[in-house]
Amino acid sequence: MKLTVDERWDLIDKIAEQVVKYGEYRYRLKDAIADITVKPLTGIPIAIAVLYGFWSFFGAFAGFFTDGFLVKLFDNHWLPWLQEVFPGKGGWLYYIFVGDPAADNCFEAFGVLTSALFVAIGVVLPAIVAFYLFLIILEDTGYLPRLAVLVDTVLHKIGLHGFAVIPMILSLGCNVPAVIATRALETGKQRFMMAVLLAIFIPCGAQLGIMFKVIPGHVGFVMLYLLAGFFVFGFILDRLLPGKSPEILLDVPPYQRPIAKNVTRKLWMRVKSFFKVAIPFVLLGVIIVNLMYLTGFLGWLANLLEPLLCGWFGVPKETVGPLVAAFLRKDLAVAQLSAIEMTMPQLVTSVVLVSLYFPCVATFAMLIREGREGGLKGVSQYLFGGLGALIAVIFLWGGLIRLIWIILGVA
Amino acid sequence: MKLNKEMKFEIGRVYFAILGAVVLGIGIAEMLLGVTGRSFEWGIMEMSGEFLLWRGLILFFAGTFYLSSIQNFSDIHQLAKTVMASVMIWIIAGMKIFSMILESIPGGEEGGWFNTLEGFLASYSAPYIPSIFLLPFSLLVLYYIKLVESEEKMDGMKEESQPTGSGGDT
Numbered sequence: 001m002k003l004t005v006d007e008r009w010d011l012i013d014k015i016a017e018q019v020v021k022y023g024e025y026r027y028r029l030k031d032a033i034a035d036i037t038v039k040p041l042t043g044i045p046i047a048i049a050v051l052y053g054f055w056s057f058f059g060a061f062a063g064f065f066t067d068g069f070l071v072k073l074f075d076n077h078w079l080p081w082l083q084e085v086f087p088g089k090g091g092w093l094y095y096i097f098v099g100d101p102a103a104d105n106c107f108e109a110f111g112v113l114t115s116a117l118f119v120a121i122g123v124v125l126p127a128i129v130a131f132y133l134f135l136i137i138l139e140d141t142g143y144l145p146r147l148a149v150l151v152d153t154v155l156h157k158i159g160l161h162g163f164a165v166i167p168m169i170l171s172l173g174c175n176v177p178a179v180i181a182t183r184a185l186e187t188g189k190q191r192f193m194m195a196v197l198l199a200i201f202i203p204c205g206a207q208l209g210i211m212f213k214v215i216p217g218h219v220g221f222v223m224l225y226l227l228a229g230f231f232v233f234g235f236i237l238d239r240l241l242p243g244k245s246p247e248i249l250l251d252v253p254p255y256q257r258p259i260a261k262n263v264t265r266k267l268w269m270r271v272k273s274f275f276k277v278a279i280p281f282v283l284l285g286v287i288i289v290n291l292m293y294l295t296g297f298l299g300w301l302a303n304l305l306e307p308l309l310c311g312w313f314g315v316p317k318e319t320v321g322p323l324v325a326a327f328l329r330k331d332l333a334v335a336q337l338s339a340i341e342m343t344m345p346q347l348v349t350s351v352v353l354v355s356l357y358f359p360c361v362a363t364f365a366m367l368i369r370e371g372r373e374g375g376l377k378g379v380s381q382y383l384f385g386g387l388g389a390l391i392a393v394i395f396l397w398g399g400l401i402r403l404i405w406i407i408l409g410v411a
Numbered sequence: 412m413k414l415n416k417e418m419k420f421e422i423g424r425v426y427f428a429i430l431g432a433v434v435l436g437i438g439i440a441e442m443l444l445g446v447t448g449r450s451f452e453w454g455i456m457e458m459s460g461e462f463l464l465w466r467g468l469i470l471f472f473a474g475t476f477y478l479s480s481i482q483n484f485s486d487i488h489q490l491a492k493t494v495m496a497s498v499m500i501w502i503i504a505g506m507k508i509f510s511m512i513l514e515s516i517p518g519g520e521e522g523g524w525f526n527t528l529e530g531f532l533a534s535y536s537a538p539y540i541p542s543i544f545l546l547p548f549s550l551l552v553l554y555y556i557k558l559v560e561s562e563e564k565m566d567g568m569k570e571e572s573q574p575t576g577s578g579g580d581t
Contacts, residue, residue, distance in 0.1 A: 026566065029559050032491035042492065045472035049499040052465050056506035060513050068517030069524065 034142075034255055038149045047150055050143065058130045062209055065126035074106040074118045082113060096290045107213075108339045116286040119210065119335050120279050125271075127209030131173045132270045133263070140258035144169070149250055158231060159238030159245040160185070164194050171198040173205045174274050175363040179370055188374065189243025193234065195367055196386050199359035200393050201230040206331035211351060214338045218348050226355055229397045237389065277362050285329045289321060289336070298324065312395070314402040314411055315350045316342050326354045327361055345405040352401050356394050416558075417485075423555055424484040427477045427493055430548055434500070435474025437541045441467025455537035456544060466503055466542065473499040490555060497549040503542040511535060 003011065036042040088094045089101050099111030106118035138144050144166065152162030163184050171178030175198060182194045203211065203226065211219050238245070292298045298321050302309075306317040318340045326333035333354045337347060359367065371382030405411035414422070437458075444451055445464025451457065476496035480489040515534030518526050526534070 026563065027487065028563055029487055029491060029494070029556065032487045033494060036488075036491050036495060042476070042495065045469070045476070046495055046499070048465070048472070049469045049502050052462065052469055053502040053506055056462070056510065060506065060510035063510075064513035064517070068513070072524065 030255060034146070034252075037143070037146045038252070040150065040153070043146070043150045047147060050138070050147075054134050054138075057134050058127070058208075059212065061130035061133075062123075062126040062212070066123055066209070066213075070118075070122035070126070071105075074114075074122050075104070078117075079103070079106050079109060079114055086113075092294055095294065096287060099290075107335060110286065110290070110336065110339070112283050112286045112290075115335060116282045116332070119206075119329075119332055120275075120282045123209045123213065123335075124206040124282075124331055125275075127212075128173065128205050128271055128274055129267070131205040131208075132267050132274075135169060135173065136263050136266045136270075137258050139266075140256070140263060142253045142255045145250060145252045149252060152250075156245070158193075158234030159241075160190055160194060160234070161245070161248050162250060163248065164190070167194055167198055168202060171202040171204065172208065173270070174277070175199055175202065175204050175359060176277055176366050177270075177273070178202070179363060179366040182370070186246050186248060187244050188378075189241050190245060191370070192381060192385065193237050193241065195370055195382070196237070196389050197230055197234055199363050199367060199386070200356055200390060201226045201233070203355045204330065204360075206329070207334055207355065210331045210334040214334055215344075215348055215351055218344070218351075222348060222351055222355070225352060225397075225401065229356070229393065233389065233393055233397070281360065281362060282329050282332055285325050285332045289325045292324065293321065312399055312402070313349060313353060314405070315346050315353065316340060319350050319353070322350070322354060323357055326357050327364075330354055330360050343410075345410045349398075349401050349405070353394070353398050356390075356398055358390060416562075419558065420485040420555075423493075423551070424481045426551060427484070428481045430545075431474050431477025431481070431496070433474075434470050434477060434496070434545060437545070438467050438470030438472070438474050441541070442471060443467075452538055455539060456541055457538035458541060460540070466540065469499050469503060470542065470545075473497075487559065490559060493552055494556060497552040500542055500545050500549045503540070504546040507540055507543060 037046050082098055083089075083101060086094055086098045094101070095111070097112045099109035099114050103109035103114070106114045106122070109115050138147075147169075148162035148165045150162075151165050155161055155164050166184060167178040167181040170181050178198050179195050182191045182198075185191045185194055203223075208219070211222065215222070289298070292301075301324070302317040302320040305320050309315050309317050309319060319337065322333040322336040322340075325336055334351055337350050337354065340350075342350070358364070367382050367386060368379060371379040374381065402411060440451070441458050441463055444458050445467050450459030450463075452459070473496040476492045476499070480492040480496070483489055484493075511534055515526060515531050518524055519530070522530070
């Protein structure tokens with residue numbers, strides 16, 4: 001039997017009459033709470049409180065495992081044992097795998113089995129678990145879409161929309177899934193802008209964990225400086241790049257209680273995939289940097305870049321080693337910075353430079369992959385456009401921080 | 412004497428007005444201390460440490476929420492503000508308690524894997540941040556949440572029992 005359009009609608013009405021109950025929807029306390037979390041006047045203070053909770057949880061949780069147990073395990077047991085049993089003390093193999101024979105902590109030894117393992121397991125693992133656990137709870141309660149609504153107006157100023165907050169927050173864990181998450185944005189312009197901005201300005205969870213160890217009192221300043229750079233260069237990119245930034249409609253789900261099983265499953269999936277990407281690069285990074293050091297290449301490169309590093313950025317030439325390592329792992333580079341003798345403003349500048357400097361190789365590969373969606377043109381846009389933005393940012397934003405120190409009289 | 416609904420909300424209004432004024436005052440004090448880089452200790456309470464400015468800012472907003480909710484307190488929108496003000500205090504106090512618990516378990520830098528009993532107990536000794544003291548006072552909001560929820564439930568049941576059959580969500 002074939003029905004006409006009108007007959008179909010009549011049938012729908014008849015079924016609806018039988019199964020749908022009509023009534024007045026009662027506005028409940030839950031709805032009122034949901035409303036005030038998206039209104040800027042009340043939503044922004046609540047967002048500040050939530051972000052405060054986020055940071056406090058991150059610091060307490062990661063500190064409990066890292067400072068409470070893992071530092072002791074690595075420094076008091078693992079390092080002395082390795083220094084004792086590893087053959088060929090003073091040889092190049094020893095240097096690559098165990099690092100400095102005189103080191104009394106894994107942070108400064110800089111061997112594959114000491115620093116690299118300590119960074120990956122001792123510092124990064126607790127930081128990443130803390131980060132993703134809190135993020136998943138925010139996701140599953142329904143707070144994240146509300147945050148997206150809240151920041152929509154601000155992000156519109158730089159040609160993005162509220163949903164861009166999702167890759168932004170994700171990249172605080174790891175830039176790789178965050179670059180993938182830019183696919184949720186509407187246009188090619190928005191996707192490119194977001195991918196480039198987060199790869200340059202947003203430090204990953206691993207890097208944050210190390211930053212809390214190396215410059216504990218200055219992490220807030222560094223984050224604010226990077227965030228300011230994100231918006232300034234976002235604004236410039238929005239004006240320079242052709243393309244549209246359309247409006248979108250956001251579906252905001254009701255608040256709900258997170259289910260423990262879902263939280264643990266998501267946490268396991270994210271931590272597992274992060275480690276598949278991170279660990280090989282951390283180990284490889286230490287091997288490459290140590291080889292470059294042993295062959296004298298790093299010293300040559302440091303001398304070559306000395307005028308730029310010392311003259312423009314005001315940091316010691318030895319920072320060239322961490323900058324090379326930053327291409328493989330930024331967390332590793334920040335850890336390496338702590339072993340170089342310099343003043344606190346120089347250390348903070350170096351940390352900012354490592355953050356702004358070339359994205360880590362995993363993120364870089366992901367950027368190229370995203371560009372491939374647009375064929376050869378897309379790849380060249382992501383590669384050369386990204387590089388252009390990066391060079392401008394590192395010189396301008398990296399140089400500006402030195403100017404700030406000069407104005408404050410501390411440089 | 413059994414209190415009626417209006418009386419209960421009137422008591423809540425006065426209670427949260429006083430609490431709001433206290434929370435706002437502490438928030439302003441913490442913000443000023445945070446900006447000037449100073450600390451303050453009074454008996455078993457202290458205003459110092461990391462994120463003092465942020466804690467002050469959050470308490471300032473929480474106090475403002477409480478105070479702005481006292482007019483027409485029984486209205487659901489106003490109560491929502493009271494709930495969120497309390498949640499903001501719970502976040503600060505909860506995170507402080509959480510970090511105290513985590514810090515009390517491992518031994519010190521030079522100590523063993525786990526803390527001694529003395530060290531464990533010492534981790535919980537005074538002074539405490541103001542939000543810890545505000546926490547129990549902010550819990551009264553749970554009573555009002557329960558009150559409103561039971562009312563919502565009753566209204567829902569009344570609508571369900573009406574012969575017209577209306578009342579469900581579309």
